Amino acid sequence: MTALTELSLCAMREGLGRGDFSARELVAAHLAAIEAARELNAFITETPDLALAAADAADAALARGEAGPLAGIPLGIKDLFCTEGVRTTAASRILADFRPPYESGVTARLKAAGAAFVGKLNLDEFAMGSSNETSAFGPVVSPWRARGSNAPLVPGGSSGGSAAAVAARLVAGATGTDTGGSIRQPAAFTGICGIKPTYGRCSRYGIVAFASSLDQAGPMARTVADCALLLEAMAGHDPRDATSLEEPVPAWSQLLSGDIRGRRIGVPREYRLEGMSADLDALWQAGAAWLRDAGAEIVDISLPHTMEALPTYYILAPAEASSNLARYDGVRFGLRVMPECGSLADMYCATRAAGFGAEVKRRIMLGTYVLSAGYYDAYYLKAQKVRALIMRDFETAFGTCDLILTPSAPTAAFALGGKVSDPIAMYLNDVFTVPASLAGLPAMSVPAGLDPQGLPLGLQVIGRPLDELGVLDAARAIERAAGFAAAPARWWGAA
Numbered sequence: 001m002t003a004l005t006e007l008s009l010c011a012m013r014e015g016l017g018r019g020d021f022s023a024r025e026l027v028a029a030h031l032a033a034i035e036a037a038r039e040l041n042a043f044i045t046e047t048p049d050l051a052l053a054a055a056d057a058a059d060a061a062l063a064r065g066e067a068g069p070l071a072g073i074p075l076g077i078k079d080l081f082c083t084e085g086v087r088t089t090a091a092s093r094i095l096a097d098f099r100p101p102y103e104s105g106v107t108a109r110l111k112a113a114g115a116a117f118v119g120k121l122n123l124d125e126f127a128m129g130s131s132n133e134t135s136a137f138g139p140v141v142s143p144w145r146a147r148g149s150n151a152p153l154v155p156g157g158s159s160g161g162s163a164a165a166v167a168a169r170l171v172a173g174a175t176g177t178d179t180g181g182s183i184r185q186p187a188a189f190t191g192i193c194g195i196k197p198t199y200g201r202c203s204r205y206g207i208v209a210f211a212s213s214l215d216q217a218g219p220m221a222r223t224v225a226d227c228a229l230l231l232e233a234m235a236g237h238d239p240r241d242a243t244s245l246e247e248p249v250p251a252w253s254q255l256l257s258g259d260i261r262g263r264r265i266g267v268p269r270e271y272r273l274e275g276m277s278a279d280l281d282a283l284w285q286a287g288a289a290w291l292r293d294a295g296a297e298i299v300d301i302s303l304p305h306t307m308e309a310l311p312t313y314y315i316l317a318p319a320e321a322s323s324n325l326a327r328y329d330g331v332r333f334g335l336r337v338m339p340e341c342g343s344l345a346d347m348y349c350a351t352r353a354a355g356f357g358a359e360v361k362r363r364i365m366l367g368t369y370v371l372s373a374g375y376y377d378a379y380y381l382k383a384q385k386v387r388a389l390i391m392r393d394f395e396t397a398f399g400t401c402d403l404i405l406t407p408s409a410p411t412a413a414f415a416l417g418g419k420v421s422d423p424i425a426m427y428l429n430d431v432f433t434v435p436a437s438l439a440g441l442p443a444m445s446v447p448a449g450l451d452p453q454g455l456p457l458g459l460q461v462i463g464r465p466l467d468e469l470g471v472l473d474a475a476r477a478i479e480r481a482a483g484f485a486a487a488p489a490r491w492w493g494a495a
Contacts, residue, residue, distance in 0.1 A: 004029040009073060009172040009226035010253075016062060016072050023058035023072025027051050027116050030074040034118060034170045036493035040141050042165040044079045045087045046119040054116035061114060069253075070233055071114030076171040078162050079120035080127055081107050081217075082206040086117075090208040091125045091135035094328045094335045094355025104206025105238040106175060106217045113233040118171060122161030125357045126325065127177055127210045130185060130429040132160025133420050134359040142190060142413055143168035143488035147454035150491070152416040156186030156409070156429075162220045163190040167488055173221035173230050177207060179214045180313050181409075181433025184445035187220055188408035188458030191447040191486060193227050193475065194220040198465050199440030200245035201231075203238030211320035212243075214313075214437050224446060224476045228252040231468065247466060255469055258476035261295030265474070266401030270306035271432060273410065280457060283449045284407050287459045290481035291405065291474065299401050303393045308386050309435040314427060315370050315383040316438075321360075322367030328355060362423065391439045398464050403474050406432050408445035408458035432460060442468045446475040447484040456486065 004026050007015065015021055031048050051074060058072030082088050082100035089095045103111070111117070124134040131154035132140040142155040143164055155164040159176035163186035166174050176183040178196035187194030195218050202217040209215060219230030232252050238244045267288055272281070288298045330336035330351030337350040356364070370379040397404065410431055419425045436443040442465070445458040459478055463471040 005033050005169040008223050009221050010223070010229060012073055012172055013070070013229070023055040023062065023116065024052060026072055027055040027074050027118065030118055030171060037168055037170055039492040040143060040164050040168060041138050042122055042140055042161045042168070042170060043076070043119045044089055044091065044122050044137050044161070047086060047117055050086070051116045051118040054114070058114050058116065068112065068114030069229065070110060073115050073172050074118045075110060075115045076119060076121045076162060076165045076174040077107055077117050078123055078159055078175050078177060080123060080177055080208045081175060082208070083107055083117070083120065086120065088120065088208070089137070090127070091123045091137055092355065092357070092360070093136045094351070096136070096335065098334055100206070102206060105203030105241065106207070106234050109236060110175070110233055121165055121174060124158035124160065125360050126208065126321070127158040127179055127182055128321070128359050128363055129157040130181075130426050131419065132157040132186070133416065134357055136357055139416060140164050141416065143492065144190060144413060144455055145489070145491060153413040153455070154189070154416055156189035156413065158182040159186050159194075159220065163187055163192060163194070166190070166192045166220050166222060168492070173219055173226055175217060175234070176220045177215055177217050178437065179210050179317060180437045181430040183218045183220060184433045184443060184458070184460060185409045185429055187445040188447070188456065189413040191456030191484065192220060192222050193224050193444065193446050194218065195227050195231060195444040195468070195471065196437070196442065197231060197235060197468050198245070198442045200243050201235045201247075201468070203236070203241045203244050205238050205240040209324040211317040212324065213320060214317060224472055224479050225253065225256060227444070228256045228472050250469060252469055252472055256472050256476060258473055258480055260291060260474050260477050263296045263403060263470070263474070264401040265291050265296045265298050266301035266397055266404045267298060268301050268303045268306065268397070268404060268406060270303050271406045273431070276410065279451050280407050280410070283457050284405070284459065287405055287448055287478055290478055294477045294481065301397045301401055301404070303397060303435065305386060305390045305393050306435055309390055309438055310427065310431055312383045312386045312390065313430070313434045313438060314366070315379050316387065318363040318367030319371050319380050320367070322364050322371060325360070325364055328352065387438050390435055394439045394441060402464070403470055404462040406460045406462065408432060408460040412451045412453065412455035412457055436462045441465060442471045444471050444475045446478050448478055448482040449484065450486055
């Protein structure tokens, strides 16, 4: 029998339903895999006892014929989601010992569906990063290695722990959050699928905030069908989140067909960047050909403000972060550093200096600057206007197409430490993903090929608001045509 950890999430669900194995056996297999993969540093907190208890509850529910859609499925939770009584750190020293007294909206839905949480996954601190190197708990190491090299690679970020855990077969699926590409870029780097739904599809209640007008939860898994099933469980209106959409949740897992006949797929000319590698450009062209062969029409489109998206994002997101992170002051919760004979202001300064890492401090300072008197109109207000133009670009494009096809990331995974000293080079990793985030659109990365070093490359599908099914179907068509079956060769856990 195929090793339990090698099964897709949907195959695990089917096997549990047939009684091929128990939920306890399935969870135990993943816990053993996690124990053998500590070198990847994918987890901040492991919860084996809670996972086994959930597995036993799932076995009992399966026996009664009352099992939820994710009963007994081992999932990892990005450590940005509050989990009642379980440490939630946001990968920051300032929240290193925080145990929330409540459950996030998304994780509560997953629990209600019967999922077994095996632990909290590592990430860039407060989700600020593109490589998972800013975590206070150390960087996550990708399970992938370049052909002929032992150099450690980044898994992408901020959801790098989620991506690495899924790719290394430590979990069946994982939650991620996407502010400017933090689901799609790490999914592309590690050869898995990840979807950012329409802004407001998934509750933000109980997710540690980075940039409130951009943050959106979504699933990461090995197949498009797995993501559809997870998203179905995660999505839904939450009255505790003012941005939550009061929209019905379609049965994406049942409606998914991969049928895109008659759909118009837009290829934006502005995404063909100067200096783009020939391999990535060839893959993009191959993706368009696959969709054409599946019955879609490929149309040329323009998104004229694409090049303004990245600077716009790096004004708006830090501005919102500056406001959101002001609550971490040592007064109510989290770390408190009180200098001897110090004042309240001294405590604020000492707590934030000790609790925040360099990248978080950089973004707080940048955000505070663009919101300050004299600069608000010049930077923040102007960025909001450009954001409106970017949204209008997409609205215009969707007048001539149904979906948009682009690369997910400008390169394959890079070496650990390779860009950490150059923030601008790091920020450029999000060049293809940020526009859809600014527009609040559903977008998905699907693995489509390997570069000459044998590392994964992804293609991105962007859809109209609330058209997750269209995005999933197009991604499924690419998945079928690409036949991507590559997996990282296991090098970790050696005796």
